[in-house]
Amino acid sequence: MKYLQYKTLKWKIIKQLSNLNFSIGLLLTISTISILGTVIEQDKNIDFYQFNYPIKPDISYVINWKNILYFGLNHIYTNWWFILLIALFFCSLITCTFSQQMPSLRNARHWKFIPYNKNKNSNIDYLPIKSFINIIYSLSQHNYYVFQRNNKIYGYKGLIGRLAPIFVHISIIITLTGNMLGLFTGFISQEIIPKGETFHIQNFIKSGKYSYLPYNIIGKIDNFSIEYNPNSSIKQFYSSISLKNNKNENLIQQKIYVNSPLKFHGLTFYQTSWNLEGLKIQIDNKLIQQKLQEIKINKIRTWIYNFNFTNHNSLFFLVNGLNNKILIYNSSGQLLQSIQTNETFNIHGHQITIKEIIPSTGIQIKTDPGIPIVYLGFFILIISIITSYLSYNQIWINIENNKIHLKGTTNRGQLTFEEELTQIQKYYIKVTI
Template identity: 45%
Template sequence: MSKNVIWKSLKKLANLNVAIFVLLMIIFCCILGSIIEQDKSFSYYQFNYPNYYLLIIVLGLDHVFRTWWFILISIIFILSLLVCTFSTQLPSLKNARRWKFVYKKSVFNTNQYYLNNIDDYDYSFTNIIYSLIRLNFFVFSKNNSLYSYKGLYGRIAPVFVHLSITAILLGSVCSFLLSFVVQEIVPIGEVFHLKNIIHSGFYSYLPSDMIFRVNDFYINYNLNGSIQQFFSSLSVYFHNYQLLSSKIISVNKPLRFFSVTFYQTDWQVDAVRINVGESYFVQKKLVKTDINGKNCWLSSISLDRTGKIFFVIFNLDDHLLVCNSEGVILQEVDVGEKFYINNSSFIIKDIITSTGLQVKVDPGIFVVYFGFFIMILSTFISYSSYSQVWIYSSVESLEFCGSTNRAALFFEQDIIYLDKMYSYYLVHINEQTITIYNILI
């Protein structure tokens, strides 16, 4: 009794009007998530939405797709699709496979098509069956009645559509519960753990037994000096010693192992290491600025109480410019090259750069991709027409009726071919019968 009550309650979700209403709510939430920037700081919303920032924060509009109410709406829509699939689509598919023999014309409520040469005293069930089989129909016979169909796969398409949407929404829910996103800015040669968490699901966890190292970072430049691509060499270690994976990554070419993915997102120039004299080392921070519209990095070092020299870097593959306090270029030097200023020796030992990485674990993304694959597959399957043909014997002829759910012109063409093949077989078999009869006589 309780199962019947629960099933009747769930079947209300399969109502078309309810499903459309829930789908419109999901669309509205997606529009909100597209209009309002997601996952920004509180000050960002306070500055850009001074009249509505409190409403945005309280309702969770700054992270629409990770709110409890969006997950609840998605679950309701998933239930609606599943109930509709099991209560309507699958029984309809099962019913489409049943043999439907008829023996009178009043049974038909569909569009009817007729054959020209079937009204004949010499009609043959064998010929009509063979003609239908040649047109790729599945044929069943019982008591002078034929039933045939083709294109049953077209009836599966609605089931596939429901399953694909369900998979996409379930993948989104899995991403909400199990995924996490970490962003790090790591200097070359440094070992790091995952700690700068941007987003984490309720049931996500960080792999604490893994450490990561940035082996190298470099940039490829175009001939005009613009950046073509930048690369990072990464290594992943287990318990500090076992190398799990190593790869040079770039934009759109991440490092993937197990469920963890490393994306190359950004980079920056941090500092320059300088050897002054024989044994004195100094590390100076580089400040990003622009000169004549070109990005560059600038640092300075004091020679005495009144004088300074400046180091200017335009790109990592070019020379460093050494300038005085008036901006006059004194020298162009390379990394590792020794040069002298005021009888003091200098060597640029290294330019320290950092790479920007985004580390992401999202087990739901494979479910989402699988859902879209099923949806694409169902699109192709839906082009298959489901056609049915009924033929039964009357007093002096065969009665024919056919129907199709789409592509009526192609179905009419099949009927024309059926008529021609049936006529061809009928005429030739009659001729052969007469010939054999004459020979016997």
Template identity: 40%
Template sequence: MTLTDSSSESLSYYLNPRRLFRRLIQVIADLRLAIILLLAIAVFSISGTVIEQGETIPFYQENYPEDPALFGFLSWKVILILGLNHVYSTWWFLSLLVLFGSSLIACTFTRQFPALKAAQRWNFYQEPRQFQKLALSAELESESYSALITQLEQKGYKVYQENNSVYARKGIIGKIGPIVVHAAMIIILAGAIWGSLSGFLAQEMIPSGGTFGIRNIIERGLFASSPLSKNWLVRVNRFWIDYTPDGNVDQFYSDLSVIDKEGQELDHKIIHVNQPLRYDGVTFYQTDWGIAGVQVQINNSPIFQLPMAQLPTNGNGRIWGTWIPTKPDLSEGVSLLARDLQGTMLVYNQQGQLTGAVRESVPLQVNGVTLKVKQLIGSTGLQIKSDPGIPIVYTGFGLLMVGVMMSYVSHSQIWMLQKSDRLYIGGKTNRAQVGFERELLKIIEDIQPTQTTELAPLK
């Protein structure tokens, strides 16, 4: 065989598909890789909590400027390029979840299942010297053989016998617990991935009395159904704000009705912060408010409604304003400003001078006419979310709690061997070592109360 043939065979050996697959599984199942992936997922999840998600580009430009950049590098451009404005639906975050799930699956099949299979096999000790490797062992009189078996069965041990040897175990559920934990985590990851791929996030600002369908989509998963396909609409029956005695917003409420195409009510709820409306897999959260318009009357004219727009304040609170004509030809008018729905508004003339303050239904003389503000129309800001993965995630968390409790169950093993006139006994457990030692001592004392028994010291 030539050197070239040898090199070719060696290369063929290392490039064998089965060998490469086994090597890949070993790498993926590595505990260090799993820890690194878990830490990366935790870090990016925290970033998604700290950095506001799903906001507009001007919002990030205002709050995360390039100079000075937050921490010296975090600017609005970095946020948009890396997708930190929608972390949980980015391809790289979903890839981390898939890779971590693959690591859990590989670890489960290469370590957890073999460990469970090994724990289910019973093996017998045939020589006294075998008991020396156990953490706990003792030597008794051979007459205790049958009594010990009875005691072990009463303590919940499953006993196997072969000639003069006995193997007993209990707590096999403790070996199943880690597998259940891994399965639960995989289910949670699957739910999170499915929610990102099949859900959507929308925001709507709807005036009191308005009816809307979900249109303003901010994020939408690859397999998400269109919200426009829903055969129902939402009506804002009323929106109002409760204020504290010092004039600050205490809580804001939206009275919502889900209606069909014919206007029949399908569901109804008054929502506020942390009390959303849920219908047909879609959740409506109360997140914001605004002033949509104002109803006014000039002299004895019919009441008419004008829209109000939010004005820039450079971060100094929020103000809404509109222009009210005081002549039919629109040649003169006044500006009306409001900061909340409590009813006090400021009126400015065309020269920008303050003319006066006015409240709802209180007349004000301006430009030779009587101006009467009938009502401010509030608007509710709703965040609308559909996440079909939530039931899967909740199922995973429930299974995770069960698996953690199962994992706390000790897997205890006891061996016995009767040889000549002596009986050898020993055991080990994977946790609660002191409790297991006390249990084993109690079993021995119950069958030989007059004999002083000493267990071998813990190793």
């Protein structure tokens, strides 16, 4: 008794999961939530949501920072209920594919010598009986698979057109699998590394529950440079990265820039940002290294360092780029010098040389094992779009009242199919003359 109840419940669940309306409802729900995830900024701090989504006594009261945090709308795509919806949709597609689409495809391959209703068919033509073999030959010449039993003929072509729905389901299943794999095993790390420094992958922005950190890879920023336009605006910036293992053996070295990352064993190193960290200053025979502070002057990024030269004198070093001159002001705001790096100037009996401007580069390290799987899913989806334009045609032929009754149906391209039926008839008449 319990086994029968279990079996009945199992088939009810399978029937519900394979229901087309249920699948469409899940897809629309997931799409709506995804749209909401693009409207509400994701993975920001609490202060951001408190400032941008305050509690107000109007319609926006529903979408405020408290509700956003309570329902997890600040990280929708990693929320447990969103993953549950994806899993349900995944199971629904698999169930629908194997319980409906695959049996439908197998059924389409079977020959069907079934009677037809003349009142329900608009593609019925009558041909004189001259040669039953010739009508079979005519169908074969038009690429139909032909089956004969007694005085009945069945032919079909374009079976691949029936694969389009299956390809769509398979592509979505593969794409979802790739997304889930990336969600649980991928990570994103953001590193700010000064020129010449080594780094480990450690500053994680986002990581999956089962992500793996490659501890045996050490990176180094060998060089950093900026390419400027004629108007002094930045055209591109470059970082030369070398990767080594824990035995200090070189693995790979490459110059990266925006939209040209370094890829190595599933890791991708993107160039994201840059900054000026400090100055190396030589005062007489003493070399010091000081940190720069970023400010904005007329919305232009500028870096400043306040050097207390004596108890009563201060020098201000202003830097606005790697290749631009360094401006030196006194405490009264008077411009004293405008120099390049490695250029020496004298002040208060001391020789001062700016040996180097130390830049830093922003590197985003990302790994996502699901990307190739997602690409495969989209590739299959493209195939499904192409195959969906192919017609699935069926033709039945009976001999009745000394006439050949020809009936045809198609799932798309009705006018093209009617023209093909006319060509088949003409070809039959031609070969039987």
